[in-house]
Amino acid sequence: MNDPAGVDPIIVTRWLEFETDVGSVRDITGDVCEAVLGSGLEEGIATIFVPGATGAVTTLEHEEGLVRDLGDALERLVPEEIEYAHNERWHDGNGHSHVRASLIGPSLTLPFSGQSPVLGTWQQIVFLELDTRPRHRRVMVQILGE
């Protein structure tokens, strides 16, 4: 919690930490809102970034149906059970995880205004665990504002 409150901060860094399950889609909206509020900044942007090649971040209406639909789409587009050169070389078995992560992307920048992220009513910020085993994840929220 490195908050230089009161001295017109420009950049504030926060880390979210959590454990994941395989295939999980985690709603991190509350954590990001809290990070923005805690920064003391009124207006700006927050970059949410996944350091790691098998996780991704995007937005989604986080309800049970769509969580399943997004997972189904990823399995349809980048199936787990086809051949990956990555698996042949490294025997990780997570070639599909890497490709899916590159497709969705590790970074989301969203504006905030009045100390609150600008989001649609049914739009949540989600972290996608795309790896083949549960992971401990750290996601950075880099907040720039005034």
Add this chain to the structure above:
Amino acid sequence: MNDPAGVDPIIVTRWLEFETDVGSVRDITGDVCEAVLGSGLEEGIATIFVPGATGAVTTLEHEEGLVRDLGDALERLVPEEIEYAHNERWHDGNGHSHVRASLIGPSLTLPFSGQSPVLGTWQQIVFLELDTRPRHRRVMVQILGE
């Protein structure tokens, strides 16, 4: 138009508003350029953000052919007529809209220099209406610069 011109602004917020048709791909380059120019900032970045779970933003050479090709690709990758758990639960009929939006993403950050966004000659900023009905859309342009 909340432009604190003259006092070395760091952040300037603009909203774009428009009506959409189903499946439309709207060229918003001119609006974004105008927003950047109107901010009075010379150098920086602009984050274009869609508050809503069934719209998306990316870049595309905005010509009739590619607009059709991108739509065809989305229909091939995330077809409208397959089963979605979202539709079963909520009877919205727009499960595909949500999944497509998560795939493309709601946010685009682009640099500007000399008061103008840095874009390729044939590269336009586009808003994708992915929902199943015409919508009134508000898209935020959050401009950070000096």
Add this chain to the structure above:
Amino acid sequence: MNDPAGVDPIIVTRWLEFETDVGSVRDITGDVCEAVLGSGLEEGIATIFVPGATGAVTTLEHEEGLVRDLGDALERLVPEEIEYAHNERWHDGNGHSHVRASLIGPSLTLPFSGQSPVLGTWQQIVFLELDTRPRHRRVMVQILGE
């Protein structure tokens, strides 16, 4: 190299320039790290942007296997040899290049801290040449920080 070092810079612009081969996936992590280090900024964000409609940027564990896997996935999702309205109108033969670029996206924003981009151990920043001929590419790194 427009570095106003010493006077508390907020924004620093760098350009990466390189030649590409068709289908190449270029690791630009070193160049981005150097740009961030050269900016003299400690904390902030860097936006990596491709001005052009047939290139893209994302992250990937840059090893031979995954480079092939990502290329295979793009060919499976957006095949070169199907019909594109773009090709019919303009006879460019690169309709698939444009669609792939819109899907992956031209922009990546990543945080840096302690003068260094925040990345996972096996996560590299990659430029994807999606066009059908070798290109001279310029990629912008717009750095905001303190």
